[in-house]
Amino acid sequence: MKSLTRMVLGLLAMGVLAHAGTVDAFKKANADYEAGRFAEAAQAYEGILKSDGPRASVLKNLGSAYFKAGDNGRAILAFERALVLSPRDPDLLANLELAQKQAAVFPEENPKGWQTVLTRYSARRWSELVLIAGIILPLLAMGWIFLPGNRRIGLAALAVLDLAMLGIAIPGLKAKTGESTRAIVLAKPATVRISPFETAGDRGTIAEGREVALGKQSHGYYWVSVDQGSLQGWVANQEIAPVIPREN
Amino acid sequence: MKKIISIIWLLFAVALHATQVSASLSKNTVPAGQGVLLTLNVEGGAPESQPAIPQVENLIVNPHGTSQQMQIINGDVTRSITYTYVVGSNQTGDYEIPAITVRVAGRDYTTQPLSLKVGPNADKAPEGMADDQAPEEPGKYGHLSFQMMESDRKYVYPGEIAPVKIRAYFPANTQVTLSSAPHPEGSAFTLHHLTKEPDQSSEIVNGRRYMVVTWFGGLSATKAGKYPASFVITGTVTMRDESAAGSGGRDPFFGGFFAPMVQKDIELTTKEAPLLEVKELPLEGRPDDFTGAIGQFEMKSFQIPNSLHTGEPFQVEAVVKGSGNFALLSAPHPFPVDDWKTYEGTEDFVPEDVASFGGSKSFHYNAVPLKPGEPEVGLRFSYFDPEKGEYRIVKSDTRKIAISGKKVQTPEVAATPQQEPPKPKTPQIAPLATELGAVQSYHPLSDSIWFTPVLGSCGFLSLAIIGFGIWKERGSDPVKEAARANLAATQEAREKAALAAANGDAVAFFAAAKMAVRLCIAQRDGLRPEAITLADLGEHEDETITEILVEADRVDFSAEKVSVENLKAWNEKLGTCLERLAGTRKELAV
Numbered sequence: 001m002k003s004l005t006r007m008v009l010g011l012l013a014m015g016v017l018a019h020a021g022t023v024d025a026f027k028k029a030n031a032d033y034e035a036g037r038f039a040e041a042a043q044a045y046e047g048i049l050k051s052d053g054p055r056a057s058v059l060k061n062l063g064s065a066y067f068k069a070g071d072n073g074r075a076i077l078a079f080e081r082a083l084v085l086s087p088r089d090p091d092l093l094a095n096l097e098l099a100q101k102q103a104a105v106f107p108e109e110n111p112k113g114w115q116t117v118l119t120r121y122s123a124r125r126w127s128e129l130v131l132i133a134g135i136i137l138p139l140l141a142m143g144w145i146f147l148p149g150n151r152r153i154g155l156a157a158l159a160v161l162d163l164a165m166l167g168i169a170i171p172g173l174k175a176k177t178g179e180s181t182r183a184i185v186l187a188k189p190a191t192v193r194i195s196p197f198e199t200a201g202d203r204g205t206i207a208e209g210r211e212v213a214l215g216k217q218s219h220g221y222y223w224v225s226v227d228q229g230s231l232q233g234w235v236a237n238q239e240i241a242p243v244i245p246r247e248n
Numbered sequence: 249m250k251k252i253i254s255i256i257w258l259l260f261a262v263a264l265h266a267t268q269v270s271a272s273l274s275k276n277t278v279p280a281g282q283g284v285l286l287t288l289n290v291e292g293g294a295p296e297s298q299p300a301i302p303q304v305e306n307l308i309v310n311p312h313g314t315s316q317q318m319q320i321i322n323g324d325v326t327r328s329i330t331y332t333y334v335v336g337s338n339q340t341g342d343y344e345i346p347a348i349t350v351r352v353a354g355r356d357y358t359t360q361p362l363s364l365k366v367g368p369n370a371d372k373a374p375e376g377m378a379d380d381q382a383p384e385e386p387g388k389y390g391h392l393s394f395q396m397m398e399s400d401r402k403y404v405y406p407g408e409i410a411p412v413k414i415r416a417y418f419p420a421n422t423q424v425t426l427s428s429a430p431h432p433e434g435s436a437f438t439l440h441h442l443t444k445e446p447d448q449s450s451e452i453v454n455g456r457r458y459m460v461v462t463w464f465g466g467l468s469a470t471k472a473g474k475y476p477a478s479f480v481i482t483g484t485v486t487m488r489d490e491s492a493a494g495s496g497g498r499d500p501f502f503g504g505f506f507a508p509m510v511q512k513d514i515e516l517t518t519k520e521a522p523l524l525e526v527k528e529l530p531l532e533g534r535p536d537d538f539t540g541a542i543g544q545f546e547m548k549s550f551q552i553p554n555s556l557h558t559g560e561p562f563q564v565e566a567v568v569k570g571s572g573n574f575a576l577l578s579a580p581h582p583f584p585v586d587d588w589k590t591y592e593g594t595e596d597f598v599p600e601d602v603a604s605f606g607g608s609k610s611f612h613y614n615a616v617p618l619k620p621g622e623p624e625v626g627l628r629f630s631y632f633d634p635e636k637g638e639y640r641i642v643k644s645d646t647r648k649i650a651i652s653g654k655k656v657q658t659p660e661v662a663a664t665p666q667q668e669p670p671k672p673k674t675p676q677i678a679p680l681a682t683e684l685g686a687v688q689s690y691h692p693l694s695d696s697i698w699f700t701p702v703l704g705s706c707g708f709l710s711l712a713i714i715g716f717g718i719w720k721e722r723g724s725d726p727v728k729e730a731a732r733a734n735l736a737a738t739q740e741a742r743e744k745a746a747l748a749a750a751n752g753d754a755v756a757f758f759a760a761a762k763m764a765v766r767l768c769i770a771q772r773d774g775l776r777p778e779a780i781t782l783a784d785l786g787e788h789e790d791e792t793i794t795e796i797l798v799e800a801d802r803v804d805f806s807a808e809k810v811s812v813e814n815l816k817a818w819n820e821k822l823g824t825c826l827e828r829l830a831g832t833r834k835e836l837a838v
Binding site for chain 2: 022023026030033034052053054055056057058060061064067068081084085091092094095098101104122123124126127128130131134135137138140141142144145173176203204205207227229230231232244245
């Protein structure tokens with residue numbers, strides 16, 4: 001028992017120390033940025049992301065560092081990734097718009113009407129809401145059986161709210177399904193080839209920072225499509241990056 | 249009968265005839281880029297499948313046709329099939345076509361090998377060939393043309409979206425499937441807002457009819473310099489290979505009709521791509537509030553309240569109309585600049601053409617007056633006019649606005665009182681995040697393998713619980729139970745009454761009859777049977793009911809004897825009365 005307690009305490013201490021280390025690294029990266037050392041700051045932010053996992057705050061600062069360093073493609077990618085985690089952050093939306101303008105990439109129209117509701121939360125948040133609403137349903141059903149009749153009105157109101165939550169969260173989650181195929185061009189510009197190898201003929205180029213739709217992957221190349229298929233072909237992996245990183 | 253014997257004999261004779269296979273070339277030498285005719289003749293039988301010509305490196309072989317002949321001379325039947333091919337090469341050299349094997353009636357027959365010498369002087373494609381490597385006449389499959397909408401424009405500015413027209417010309421007798429929309433060949437230009445449904449028309453150019461597909465879009469450039477405005481489009485063309493029908497010795501009239509259909513992946517590029525100059529935007533005269541808008545814009549309308557109070561925000565509405573890169577056009581801001589603080593707002597663009605080049609953009613944002621007074625207030629914005637090559641500042645009409653209150657200083661103004669007055673906001677990168685925040689995940693829970701089963705189980709469990717609840721409620725419904733008990737008690741009372749009537753026991757009969765009537769009324773009106781009295785029954789009640797209850801009370805109090813016949817008559821009345829009360833309760837009828 002004592003050894004288990006020691007182990008748990010040891011793990012907790014390690015967690016606290018690791019977090020403190022990350023906070024220090026984050027502060028140092030911010031200091032680099034404030035001092036105008038944007039490349040160093042970007043490298044430090046990348047290191048935090050690699051060691052700890054994605055955070056909207058780190059991605060936001062990473063995008064800002066790349067933007068200041070003149071790397072608009074990577075700046076747009078970082079802001080897009082941050083927006084996956086925090087879709088309605090006004091700072092992120094403004095930064096992305098600025099980086100897109102800087103890269104002469106004209107942003108898509110803002111969502112309107114029902115779409116504004118669906119884009120309000122991240123896919124993760126929508127999936128959590130779907131799960132919570134789904135788990136609440138059988139609990140409400142059990143309450144309906146065991147509670148006396150006079151308390152069932154409140155239960156019915158809760159059930160309506162729960163079903164409404166499901167009714168919004170499922171389309172919200174579905175609206176995010178396309179995120180996994182989005183990618184941003186990092187090269188200045190990326191070359192679209194007719195076949196997935198270096199000596200294959202080119203079909204055209206895609207400017208830095210532009211968004212493409214990813215298809216299958218073959219021999220170190222992605223099949224991409226731009227502007228609803230007006231230009232399609234193969235682009236080398238290193239010239240683009242998926243908005244949601246893929247595990248290789 | 250004679251005819252049948254003749255046919256059998258004929259077939260037998262054909263089958264017995266010896267099979268011969270031969271191959272020959274129309275010429276043994278040919279210039280590179282031209283073709284000769286290879287004839288493969290099969291006599292005395294039919295090949296089981298199309299003969300295959302062995303592959304020879306750099307030698308192009310294209311099937312050209314098949315013909316059959318049958319001759320009967322002095323009873324001797326000869327049947328022959330002739331396959332023709334066009335053979336040639338773009339590379340000089342001595343070529344040997346190996347023996348060709350043909351399978352006839354389960355047996356292989358081979359020809360002699362053939363030799364072909366391909367000499368120099370190749371200035372055109374081999375006759376009758378539709379091979380990818382063969383050189384093609386320019387524009388055979390069509391071409392692209394590019395045109396600025398302002399035809400005399402030979403320049404664009406970085407960031408500008410200049411309206412352009414791109415046209416693809418395809419020969420009229422072709423079928424075209426496009427695999428891409430037009431896009432720039434290099435990285436100097438990009439196309440925006442290309443029309444998704446291009447116009448289609450027919451035109452005659454140099455005496456040849458073309459199918460013309462026209463796109464409209466906006467051209468923008470990212471860096472200064474001179475670049476060819478060359479575009480490319482890819483697709484597949486299906487057309488008749490007329491050259492295959494035109495080989496020596498064949499009918500020129502029917503040649504086109506019988507020419508084989510060929511399908512070819514094509515890549516059309518701009519014919520005589522014009523050189524466009526991408527000019528740098530001039531630094532001279534650049535307004536402070538210029539945000540990159542290039543085109544022709546004008547203020548359509550704006551709204552500001554007539555009376556304001558310092559420090560209190562109000563909403564500004566403005567609509568700008570024109571044509572150009574609306575994406576870089578920022579909201580018009582109030583002037584004098586240093587008297588106002590403005591905030592980011594919303595923008596809404598309404599396009600007026602298919603390429604989203606012209607249109608109007610409405611802006612809504614909040615502003616706060618900083619100084620009291622009655623200033624002449626208007627809105628202003630700036631843009632670059634690409635035709636004149638100069639910046640323009642657009643100012644709206646001014647209005648006198650009453651601003652009450654005291655002078656307000658924004659934190660920025662207060663912190664830097666000696667500096668220049670604040671300029672209208674140009675977009676700046678947002679401040680850095682200082683809080684680290686929690687580690688998150690890009691992937692939704694729905695990506696996990698357990699998500700769907702868990703959610704499905706919850707749904708199934710809910711349905712199962714609800715089903716169980718309904719079943720349980722149905723079994724223990726007090727209303728239904730009371731109804732069942734009432735029915736049973738009524739039935740019992742009715743039976744007692746019938747028995748008492750048969751025995752001539754008037755007191756027992758009327759007591760049971762009274763109970764049966766009370767039970768039925770109680771069930772109908774939702775009352776307790778004991779609570780029902782004669783006085784409670786309304787005027788609308790059935791007379792028989794009242795009659796039975798009155799008689800029951802009278803017999804109960806008087807203990808009068810009633811004859812069996814009379815009791816049976818009362819019993820019938822009771823039955824009719826109860827049936828009426830019970831309505832659909834057929835089971836009450838005795």
